[in-house]
Amino acid sequence: MQYRRFGKTELRLSVFSLGTMRYLASPDNVWQTIQTAIALGINHIETARGYGKSEEYLGQAIALGLPISRSQLYITTKIPPTVDADTMRRCIDESLKRLHLDYLDCLGIHGLNTWEHLDWVKAKGGCMQAVQEAVADGRVRHVGFSTHGSLDVILAAINTDFFEFVNLHYYYFFQRHAPAIELAATKDMGIFIISPADKGGRLYTPPPTLVNLCHPFSPLELNYRFLLSDPRITTLSVGPATPEELTHLSGVADCDGQLTSEEITVFQSLENYKNLVLGTEQCSQCYECLPCPENINIPEVLRLRNLAVAYDMTDYGQYRYGMFENAGHWFPGMKANRCTECGECLPRCPQNLDIPALLKDTHQRLKGKSGRRLWE
Incomplete structure (x- = not known):
């Protein structure tokens, strides 16, 4: 140790x-x-x-x-x-x-x-x-x-x-x-x-x-x-x-x-694979899309989508996504299905992502039972 x-x-x-x-x-x-x-x-x-x-x-x-x-x-x-x-x-x-x-x-x-x-x-x-x-x-x-x-x-x-x-x-x-x-x-x-x-x-x-x-x-x-x-x-x-x-x-x-050279190589491989799989649908986590009128934490929702699509981390995504609307200030934000497609986020996104479509896709992938903090 x-x-x-x-x-x-x-x-x-x-x-x-x-x-x-x-x-x-x-x-x-x-x-x-x-x-x-x-x-x-x-x-x-x-x-x-x-x-x-x-x-x-x-x-x-x-x-x-x-x-x-x-x-x-x-x-x-x-x-x-x-x-x-x-x-x-x-x-x-x-x-x-x-x-x-x-x-x-x-x-x-x-x-x-x-x-x-x-x-x-x-x-x-x-x-x-x-x-x-x-x-x-x-x-x-x-x-x-x-x-x-x-x-x-x-x-x-x-x-x-x-x-x-x-x-x-x-x-x-x-x-x-x-x-x-x-x-x-x-x-x-x-x-x-x-x-x-x-x-x-x-x-x-x-x-x-x-x-x-x-x-x-x-x-x-x-x-x-x-x-x-x-x-x-x-x-x-x-x-x-x-x-x-x-x-x-x-x-x-x-x-x-x-980090060893071998570890660095693996991290680079992870990054390359994510870029390849997500392509033009990858959220870069710039946070420029906020604030959302419906209080959706768009970057965090799309981060979970990034991980689910690229690395099949769907279980983790469902676990964290289920906390939206259920954990108060410990994990704030509404679920992605609250999106009204108002379009306010679209001109702010430097990648020109179709954010409403990605939010809808994330909700379909990750919706499941609601979660709470463990000690609650």
Whole structure:
């Protein structure tokens, strides 16, 4: 296991962090999963107030005693932004009590996703007052934020200079947030990548087309290597449901150097194949088509179409597409069948795509059962 400096926090975190959204089958499963993670060299565990009983189960494991000293194990919990300081004070106290901890190594403002959330953070007497009090009295060591928001919100949050780290989505198959990585790095913030195996493409169950294109590597391995070859990124979240799901890390946890020529060749082959298959129907993700009068997140809808058509990543596409209209500010936007063919997007598209037709095609390909965030 390799370790990296988590930006200005000066913590040295393992390049993989144990996420705790999916390990809640039982307290025993939690205990075994944590034990396995620590044995692999993982020294950072991330939970959240909103992850069901995650804080409670982690606290029980801590109370039982872990095979590593508290000073060597870094624990992060996340709390949503609140309108007022009193609510945040109560939330911090409750999280510490559930976790059986005197202090948190890191506290993340969980889901700083909208301009309204950012206003709450910036407001005098708002939630950050309580967070700063907790830092002053030693109950919180470092403060950051997690986000599922738009790039402009993320950049604005980074530019507040309130935070020492950021948790965000960024993967080989989703590079929209590259400017946020760059800005965070210039401010010496720790950078934590959210769920690269799942949100990054459901790469633990890749379709045969993608498997063949990535040979001799696995799609998941390549995504990990894409991320870990970037020295600005500190750590990647891995969220196992069972201890056994951690075993695949042993082959990549020590491979954090530059991409090899063979890996670069495979990435180029993936790009060439996508260009060939999609041809003139490929969305370049320029985001010039927004805003949409019907609040359709056109670029994200068409990104999912790109992946489904080029790489047969239909399962992943259906999983993410099903969250539209069902996950609130965590995954905003309406489904593609809301398109009225008003045509406002058409003159904005530099590729002259027939966006209404592509939206209709995407809906037919990816419509299925609606989804919600896992911990809801």
